[in-house]
Amino acid sequence: MRVIGLLLVIAVGLLALATLLAILEPAHWVPALIVHFRWQLAAAALGLTLASWICQRRLVLVPAVVCLIANTVPLVPYLRTVEPVMGTGPMVRILSLNLRDDWTDPVKFQALIDREQPDVVLLTELRGDMAPLTAAFKDHYPHRLVAPRLSPLDVALYSRWPISKGEIDRQVGTWLPVLKAEVCPPQACLTVVGVHAALPFGDFKSLQDRQLALAKEKAWSGSHGPVVLIGDLNTTPWSENFARLTRPEEYFLSDGSRGHGPQTTFLSRFPLFGLPIDHVLVANAGVIDRRIGPDVGSDHLPVTVDVQLSR
CATH class of the missing domain: 3.60.10.10 (Endonuclease/exonuclease/phosphatase)
Incomplete structure (x- = not known):
C-alpha cells in the first residue's frame, strides 16, 4: 500500500504541475502546448480522483479534485447538448x-x-x-x-x-x-x-x-x-x-x-x-x-x- 500511495502522490503531483503550467500559456509556447491536452488531463484527473478515493488517500484526493475541476470546466461547452441554430437561407x-x-x-x-x-x-x-x-x-x-x-x-x-x-x-x-x-x-x-x-x-x-x-x-x-x-x-x-x-x-x-x-x-x-x-x-x-x-x-x-x- 505504501508503494501505491507513493505512486499516487507522484502522479497527482505531475498532474498538478501540468495544470499549473497551463495557466502560463500566454508566456511561452511550452505551457501553451499543455493546454491542448485538456481532454487527456481531465481524464487523468478523474482516474486519479477515483483511485485516491478508493485508496482513502486524502492527501492527494483534494489536489486531484481541484485538477479535475480546472481541466473539466473548459470542456463543458463541448459536452452539453446545443440546439442547432437555424438560419433562413440555403x-x-x-x-x-x-x-x-x-x-x-x-x-x-x-x-x-x-x-x-x-x-x-x-x-x-x-x-x-x-x-x-x-x-x-x-x-x-x-x-x-x-x-x-x-x-x-x-x-x-x-x-x-x-x-x-x-x-x-x-x-x-x-x-x-x-x-x-x-x-x-x-x-x-x-x-x-x-x-x-x-x-x-x-x-x-x-x-x-x-x-x-x-x-x-x-x-x-x-x-x-x-x-x-x-x-x-x-x-x-x-x-x-x-x-x-x-x-x-x-x-x-x-x-x-x-x-x-x-x-x-x-x-x-x-x-x-x-x-x-x-x-x-x-x-x-x-x-x-x-x-x-x-x-x-x-x-x-x-x-x-x-x-x-x-x-
Whole structure:
C-alpha cells in the first residue's frame, strides 16, 4: 500500500504541475502546448480522483479534485447538448481535410466524397500531384481556387457554385497562405476563409498568432453576410489563440463543434492522444450538424459540417 500511495502522490503531483503550467500559456509556447491536452488531463484527473478515493488517500484526493475541476470546466461547452441554430437561407455542406501530402488514399477519398457529397471542399497540405484526388470530383466541382504549391501548408478550395473575389494572401509568410473567396449558392453568398496554420512550436508560434489574426481579419473585411473560417488551425478550442477567434468583440466567429463532444481529428488513431485541431467556425449562419469522417490515409480525419446560411 505504501508503494501505491507513493505512486499516487507522484502522479497527482505531475498532474498538478501540468495544470499549473497551463495557466502560463500566454508566456511561452511550452505551457501553451499543455493546454491542448485538456481532454487527456481531465481524464487523468478523474482516474486519479477515483483511485485516491478508493485508496482513502486524502492527501492527494483534494489536489486531484481541484485538477479535475480546472481541466473539466473548459470542456463543458463541448459536452452539453446545443440546439442547432437555424438560419433562413440555403443549406451548405462543407468538408475540410488535411491531406498530409501523399498519405491520403485516392480510393478512400473518392468514397468519402461520394458519401458526403459536400458543396464546398477545402483541402490543406496538398499533394504534389493532385490529379489522383481531384478525379473524384468529376464534374461536380467546376469552380476552384488553388494556391500555387509553394509549401506544405498551401490550400485549395473546390465548389459546386461560382467562386468570386478569390485571393490568397501570403503577407505573414510565403509559405503561410490565407485563402479568401466568396461562394454563391442560389439566393445567397458565403465568405469562405481557408487556412492551414503554422505549427505551435518555438518561433512558429508567433507566426501562427499572426496567421490566425489575419484569417479573422479576412473573415470580416468587407463582409456582412454569412462567413465560415475552415481548415487545420493547429490549435484546440481551449487555447488562447482559438479564444481570440471566437471572443465576442465587434465581430466574432462561433465554434461549430460545441455540443458535439470530443471530436478529435489529429492523431485519432491513438485515442489517448487525439486532438481537435481541424475546425469550421461560422458567423451569420447556423451549424445544423457536424461529424468526423473515416480514416482516408492522412494523419487527420475529415470534418463535414452542414451550415444553414442567414439571409
